Amino acid sequence: MTGVDIEQFSFTRLLNGNLDWTVIFSADHALSWSQIRRHIFLLANKIEQSEFNCWILASDSPRFFLVGMLALIVAKKEILLPPNNLTGTLSETIQGAQAMLTDLDAGTNLPVFSLAEIEGEPEYIEISIESDAQFIQICTSGSSGEPKQIRKSLATLETELRCLETRWGALVKNKVAISTVSHQHIYGLLFRVLWPVMAGRAFVEENVEYPEQIPSLAKKYGELILISSPAYLKRMADVLDKDVMQNMVKVIYSSGGPLLQDTAIFYAEHFSLTPIEVLGSTETGGIAYRQQKAQEEVLWHKFDEVQIRRDSKNGVLSIKSPFCFSDDWYAMGDEVELMSAATFKLLGRLDRIVKLEEKRISLDRMETILSQNELIEQAKVTVLTGHRTILGGVCVLTEVGTQLLAQLSRREFSERLREYLADYFDRVTLPRKWRYVADFPYNSQGKLTQAELTRLFDEEPHD
The missing domain is CATH 3.30.300.30 (ANL, C-terminal domain)
Known part of the structure; x- marks a missing residue:
């Protein structure tokens, strides 16, 4: 299935839709949307019978994660994503959590519900998701390592997904998403899982850990989109298969920090493929994007939906955005120079100015x-x-x-x-x-x- 109307990018449309397409490639088999939707509604029927409202969702599999997230949405529960799926983290008490939905050995004192497949046929009912009134909490460590819980409405996610499709939908159409980053955080959640599903595309369940996986995935699934990070792209640049990168990997996204210019230029010169960098955070969602070029300092270009301004006293970037958890202007930790109403240059983080x-x-x-x-x-x-x-x-x-x-x-x-x-x-x-x-x-x-x-x-x- 392709060509979903951008205005129809909503959880209500997705969950009520009866169109079918291959949505997940898993090991040696493909999973259709009807199979995934069946699992979602069977699990939702079970969750609806529970008394708990706020659920920790934890799975290393983006497939089971997607099923769990959408089942909790159907059941009108609040979702809480831990910063990682390590046993020590999951065994700790996360503020507000009442139960856990997982396929992992969590070692928690909370009531645990399984993400595993359920036998039977679900009761499909027409549902209406009040996306402004349902929330997901994302636990993030931030740059300091101190944990924070960021609460975002489903409407915020829907709006950002529509933005991504507007900006790059034609570029990624009919291509399969592969990823080196986790789905448990906002970047992976949006780019690896929710955007492909909303747009009627497919993603690969397995993580890309090693460069030799990419040729194999390309042979199986055709043209690919690589969702990655600066660390991976730098580390693997010299060992990636040149023929596959030039002919089968059509788009690379990078987020989590600035990509070194040398790395970006290497990909452009060796693979004819310049990574699209996305600047953002859990709190703000996407803010801006760029593609670096040789011998040229490329500015960050804000998304159309985002407003930006610079504090005249300390030069800090503030944003106002429908993707942000806050409706007000939100001050970032970055010092910037505004080059136009839509572009800016990052000068460094203010918390990286120290006094000794x-x-x-x-x-x-x-x-x-x-x-x-x-x-x-x-x-x-x-x-x-x-x-x-x-x-x-x-x-x-x-x-x-x-x-x-x-x-x-x-x-x-x-x-x-x-x-x-x-x-x-x-x-x-x-x-x-x-x-x-x-x-x-x-x-x-x-x-x-x-x-x-x-x-x-x-x-x-x-x-």
């Missing part, structure tokens, strides 16, 4: 300068608190850097980096601790939190 020894330091600028050194492939700088506040540097080394580190002690190597930075920053502000890693500890969404960076400094490294 009475001196203001931009961690973003320090990372950029470090990454320009021939020894450093990528660098992150983080604040370490304790007896005194200092900076810590975490670096992925180039081949030259790796060879030099093998010849010197860690202390000598680190001192070379400090000497290099001393040309740009006051010595009292330079990183005092260093860690050298093969890759940064990104989470499943391709994000790098303050907590994960700080954890690298819990133990002293060994030479």
